[in-house]
Amino acid sequence: MRTLVRDILKSESEVGDILAQGWVRTRRDSKAFSFIELNDGSCLANVQVIADATIPGYEESVLKIQTGASVSIKGKLVASSGGKQKWEIHATEVEVLGHSHDDFPLQKKGHSMEFLRSIAHLRPRANLFGAVFRVRSRMAYAIHQFFQERDFIYVHTPIITASDCEGAGEMFRVTTLNGEQISAGKDEEDFFGKKTYLTVSGQLEGETFACALSNIYTFGPTFRAENSHTSRHASEFWMIEPEIAFCDLDADMQLAEDLVQYLVSDALEHCAEDLAFFGKFVDKGLFERLEFVKSRAFERVSYTEAVEILEKSGKKFEFPVKYGHNLQSEHERFLTEEHFKCPVTVYNYPKEIKPFYMRLNDDDKTVAAMDLLVPGIGEIVGGSQREERLDLLKANMAKHDLNEEDYSWYVDLRKYGTVPHAGFGLGFERLLMFVTGVANIRDVIPFPRVPGSAEF
Numbered sequence: 001m002r003t004l005v006r007d008i009l010k011s012e013s014e015v016g017d018i019l020a021q022g023w024v025r026t027r028r029d030s031k032a033f034s035f036i037e038l039n040d041g042s043c044l045a046n047v048q049v050i051a052d053a054t055i056p057g058y059e060e061s062v063l064k065i066q067t068g069a070s071v072s073i074k075g076k077l078v079a080s081s082g083g084k085q086k087w088e089i090h091a092t093e094v095e096v097l098g099h100s101h102d103d104f105p106l107q108k109k110g111h112s113m114e115f116l117r118s119i120a121h122l123r124p125r126a127n128l129f130g131a132v133f134r135v136r137s138r139m140a141y142a143i144h145q146f147f148q149e150r151d152f153i154y155v156h157t158p159i160i161t162a163s164d165c166e167g168a169g170e171m172f173r174v175t176t177l178n179g180e181q182i183s184a185g186k187d188e189e190d191f192f193g194k195k196t197y198l199t200v201s202g203q204l205e206g207e208t209f210a211c212a213l214s215n216i217y218t219f220g221p222t223f224r225a226e227n228s229h230t231s232r233h234a235s236e237f238w239m240i241e242p243e244i245a246f247c248d249l250d251a252d253m254q255l256a257e258d259l260v261q262y263l264v265s266d267a268l269e270h271c272a273e274d275l276a277f278f279g280k281f282v283d284k285g286l287f288e289r290l291e292f293v294k295s296r297a298f299e300r301v302s303y304t305e306a307v308e309i310l311e312k313s314g315k316k317f318e319f320p321v322k323y324g325h326n327l328q329s330e331h332e333r334f335l336t337e338e339h340f341k342c343p344v345t346v347y348n349y350p351k352e353i354k355p356f357y358m359r360l361n362d363d364d365k366t367v368a369a370m371d372l373l374v375p376g377i378g379e380i381v382g383g384s385q386r387e388e389r390l391d392l393l394k395a396n397m398a399k400h401d402l403n404e405e406d407y408s409w410y411v412d413l414r415k416y417g418t419v420p421h422a423g424f425g426l427g428f429e430r431l432l433m434f435v436t437g438v439a440n441i442r443d444v445i446p447f448p449r450v451p452g453s454a455e456f
């Protein structure tokens with residue numbers, strides 16, 4: 001039976017017969033034997049294999065192994081005499097399963113991210129990406145754990161939808177009509193009998209379920225056709241969206257802060273080896289930041305106060321700060337990196353700059369919205385308390401030029417047993433950027449889709 005490298009390296013004792021399989025990182029030969037560095041992706045580290053020149057077929061198999069080849073190795077696990085590791089494998093049999101051609105592009109030296117991005121089939125074999133995607137997997141697990149421990153119900157909201165949740169019109173259309181039919185506006189002849197899109201958020205559908213099952217969450221892909229060429233925007237990204245009935249903005253903010261803290265703690269506990277790699281090669285301040293975030297209460301500040309802080313900062317921003325305008329990423333980063341020096345939740349934004357579903361505050365000027373900002377990135381969570389009052393929701397929809405008929409199913413929630421409720425969306429990739437220190441969103445997505453690029 002095959003043993004994964006991560007288990008081999010954690011072994012408590014020497015093992016008589018062991019089968020290891022993986023891809024060769026390097027081979028070095030001396031007179032009497034060869035050293036093979038074997039990696040199988042189960043952890044960052046390689047296991048060292050020593051293949052004695054006397055093993056059967058040494059010249060035809062071992063001496064032909066090139067970087068990237070896949071091999072199957074039988075041998076004994078013995079305590080390593082020198083080296084960094086406790087264990088090494090003394091091979092008794094080496095079988096090459098797949099040779100690697102001379103033009104194998106991953107060499108021992110480091111490669112630029114741009115280069116690695118361009119070779120999809122080999123990218124996950126680079127140390128950095130292996131580490132990123134192991135952390136990604138663990139964080140997905142931890143997210144389910146967080147919500148399941150708190151009795152939230154996981155709801156699968158649709159990927160194809162007819163509604164524009166954020167009202168920003170940044171949606172990819174899904175259609176089987178041809179160009180002519182589209183120009184002629186024959187939407188009723190389309191596959192679903194109307195215009196449909198890839199979802200930008202599962203929130204509206206999530207609310208429907210929260211207003212029946214109380215505490216729910218969604219976790220799935222979302223799509224935005226916004227032409228943003230930044231290191232923090234992707235056209236396809238994953239979002240975690242809890243929705244909680246009988247809940248106000250305070251409890252909503254608390255849940256978002258708890259979630260981020262929980263995920264940081266979980267990563268520190270379960271992804272130590274990979275995080276150490278990021279701390280060394282990607283972001284020297286990573287551990288300090290994560291340890292800090294894990295142990296400290298986050299700051300909270302109202303939008304109005306945040307604008308005052310920014311105005312008084314004396315800092316020259318590219319985009320001027322003005323009450324009633326959206327905070328730009330440079331403003332968000334100033335607040336969290338320079339002013340508070342810690343994650344900060346900004347709440348109660350002017351109603352004019354927020355979507356139709358947010359709850360109007362008693363001041364009649366602001367809505368119960370919140371954005372959680374973290375150093376290095378800015379916004380990773382956006383959420384709000386929802387407008388549960390029928391008349392106010394309808395008025396707000398009219399202001400946003402929404403067709404009430406299209407959203408009647410959503411409005412109905414306010415007609416039949418409406419409740420105060422709230423929720424938020426955590427951008428999964430932004431969370432991963434925060435936890436790993438990786439600076440570009442493309443490098444934390446297995447197959448990134450951004451404007452102008454949908455490779456592989």
Ligand code: 4AD
Pocket residue numbers: 165166200201202203224226232233234235237239241242379380381382383384423424425426427428429430441
């Ligand atoms: O702030 P947003 O647009 O909020 C919503 O979609 C709400 N419907 C969520 C809710 O209340 N249920 O997006 C939420 C988060 C952002 O804070 C950000 O982390 C991430 O989603 N996000 C993106 N991540 C990557 N690429 C993009 N283009 C993103 N747009 C938003």
Ligand code: MG
Pocket residue numbers: 371379381382
């Ligand atoms: Mg937002």
